[in-house]
Amino acid sequence: MYGKRILLGITGGIAAYKIAYLIRILKKQEAEVKCIMTPASSAFISPLVVSTLSKNQVGIEFWDKNTGVWNNHVAYAEWADVFLIAPATMNTIGKMANGLCENLLLATYFSMKGRTIVAPAMDLDMYKHPSFLRNIETLTNDGVTVIPAEDGELASGLEGEGRLAEPEMIASFLAAFMSAAQPVSEKRICITAGPTHEALDPVRYISNHSSGKMGFSIAKAALLRGYEVVLICGPTEETLLHPLFTRIDVVSADEMLTAVKRIWQTCDLGVFSAAVADFRPAIIADVKMKKKEQTTSIQLEQNPDILKWASFERQNNQKVVGFALETNNEKENALLKLEQKNLDFVVLNSTQDKGATFGGEQNKVTIFGKDGELVELELQNKFDIAVKLMDIIENVNA
Numbered sequence: 001m002y003g004k005r006i007l008l009g010i011t012g013g014i015a016a017y018k019i020a021y022l023i024r025i026l027k028k029q030e031a032e033v034k035c036i037m038t039p040a041s042s043a044f045i046s047p048l049v050v051s052t053l054s055k056n057q058v059g060i061e062f063w064d065k066n067t068g069v070w071n072n073h074v075a076y077a078e079w080a081d082v083f084l085i086a087p088a089t090m091n092t093i094g095k096m097a098n099g100l101c102e103n104l105l106l107a108t109y110f111s112m113k114g115r116t117i118v119a120p121a122m123d124l125d126m127y128k129h130p131s132f133l134r135n136i137e138t139l140t141n142d143g144v145t146v147i148p149a150e151d152g153e154l155a156s157g158l159e160g161e162g163r164l165a166e167p168e169m170i171a172s173f174l175a176a177f178m179s180a181a182q183p184v185s186e187k188r189i190c191i192t193a194g195p196t197h198e199a200l201d202p203v204r205y206i207s208n209h210s211s212g213k214m215g216f217s218i219a220k221a222a223l224l225r226g227y228e229v230v231l232i233c234g235p236t237e238e239t240l241l242h243p244l245f246t247r248i249d250v251v252s253a254d255e256m257l258t259a260v261k262r263i264w265q266t267c268d269l270g271v272f273s274a275a276v277a278d279f280r281p282a283i284i285a286d287v288k289m290k291k292k293e294q295t296t297s298i299q300l301e302q303n304p305d306i307l308k309w310a311s312f313e314r315q316n317n318q319k320v321v322g323f324a325l326e327t328n329n330e331k332e333n334a335l336l337k338l339e340q341k342n343l344d345f346v347v348l349n350s351t352q353d354k355g356a357t358f359g360g361e362q363n364k365v366t367i368f369g370k371d372g373e374l375v376e377l378e379l380q381n382k383f384d385i386a387v388k389l390m391d392i393i394e395n396v397n398a
Ligand code: CTP
Pocket: 192, 253, 272, 273, 274, 275, 276, 277, 278, 303, 304, 305, 306, 307, 308, 321, 322, 323, 324, 325, 326, 337
């Protein structure tokens, strides 16, 4: 981020307090930071904090009565490599989408020649409101990039989607955004994520500990690169909202395959990160199984291999990326999967790596292409891995 000129717009929501930390991260990364605040935002974070951390004067009004300075919105817009508005309230997003230009921040947005990114933050009902979704769609069509809000505890006491993405996440999003080559557009990616549940009877199932976090991180990284994303996921608590994002919820491997079959030929790329159960009970009992005996056995049959199906059914230049979760002989097994499943890339996860656990925020992977190992990535945030994976997929001619 050295020397990158980040114009940071702060609007009036409680999440504005997180921006102090974001400015510190960006300054540590040696970016230049200038800030514009809406008048309402100064109730949530002091302009003194913002100017001290950013080492620049803060623009709030067109005409600063205290200093006599005229804050020129055109000069701000010309200076910035990127305009990041975080937190972006429903009010500001609504005005941006509808051409209302009542303050310095909005006037600067309408004067921008470079890209604008918004990181919305609001209560969960506002975040789902059709009016907000309409406005976000308009902004996306206007070329604005959206950093989706996260799921979690909200200042109102409610729980759900609408929390401002964490400063670290915004900073890595921004770094990837600034370093990405030309964003691809009008491309569609199919991602599978999460576990599958294979029913035994009406109340029990066989599954694994996959959380779906890796797949959702890949979805975010792909959205950032301008892809339209179709994510087919097994039962997961992860959430994501974006106008270019479609989520298809499934339960079993069979359902996942049906969903993939429906959309695969419309996609340019497939990343199959789901932890699909390899086996399912051969018979699903109609009623709850009773514990009559001391021991029992369950007959299992193999599930279809979704990745293999997609890879052998591909047409034209569709690229296929698979994952390999291994406990031993990791490299050999991963390369075998690459070959047998006819993949362009395989992403190896080893259970031997500490910290790279199911459900965790971090992962450690090695990525192989057709010519062998491409990169071994350190233990890091799943989103950062996803960004690097997307870079490799885009830049290596598999
Ligand atoms: N996969 C799939 N459908 C399956 C099983 C696996 O699409 N029925 C995909 C996974 O999403 C992953 C890759 O295949 O991208 C490898 O999955 P993994 O569980 O590591 O290997 P398996 O092929 O199941 O082989 P094994 O369990 O024998 O290691």
